[in-house]
Amino acid sequence: MTTFTAADDDYVPRPVSVAREPRLTTILLLGRMVTAGGDWVCRVRNLSSGGLMAECDAPLTVGEHVRIELRNLSVLQGAVTWTQPRRAGMMFSDPIDVPTLLHGGAQDPERRPRAPRLSATCPVLLWHLGQTTVPLLRDLSQSGCRLGITSPPPVGTQVRVTIPGLAARHATLRWSCDGEAGFAFTEMLSFDELSAWQADLSARFAAE
Structure with a gap:
């Protein structure tokens, strides 16, 4: 607010x-x-x-x-x-x-607010129905993340995401397209959590 x-x-x-x-x-x-x-x-x-x-x-x-x-x-x-x-x-x-x-633009439906997203290229653990995969994190915000994933589950699927440097979080698949998928966290990251995470560049960009 x-x-x-x-x-x-x-x-x-x-x-x-x-x-x-x-x-x-x-x-x-x-x-x-x-x-x-x-x-x-x-x-x-x-x-x-x-x-x-x-x-x-x-x-x-x-x-x-x-x-x-x-x-x-x-x-x-x-x-x-x-x-x-x-x-x-x-x-x-x-x-x-x-x-x-x-x-300005608060009533404009074409300008929907979005949480600031930080770029990243690191492997994460994605758990779904007892199976674990290791997609790449593309970006991260307080409210969710975008992953590079070749075979995502159906939209609405509940998963658990473990990002290096952060505690595991439950999330819901919101969209998938062209080898990428967006997930919304059940519990948002705090500003302090995201600030601490962003500083560890070796983990944040581990795949580069």
Whole structure:
């Protein structure tokens, strides 16, 4: 659930030559941060028309260009202006309209929100009716995963998925097409679980 209030004491640090914006929104938006080194799940905490503050474990440097894809399908692009452990500030390439970003398209059926998905290429254990197979994980979100699988069971099938670095989870097959299948977890991953998992690149991309 997204909530927001005006905040005067909590702000995104900006270059000295740029005046602080009078309006800033304190929020909680989940997103996928894409950098030159890969993709990372993040939480946007502060947002203004010119920039934001995000919580993320990505190894960022000042001046680095990044892209953040939000759950509502909006995309924010800009450069890192400051970094702290697990936090960073970002200045947008172009100013945004905050109300439109937060609420625009909410009634558009063609823009259905989706949980941020992290890319991966690692083998997982898929259990179904006493049989175990080892498909490849293609991507992972808090709510489910996409697997590369040649002979998936019927849609609606209940399975158990064990992903390296995470506890086994029950899931339901939602779709399959062209050698891939999407599964929805019965119990969602927490943000902290997904954040810890994404950092182990040797396990996350074990098949590369």
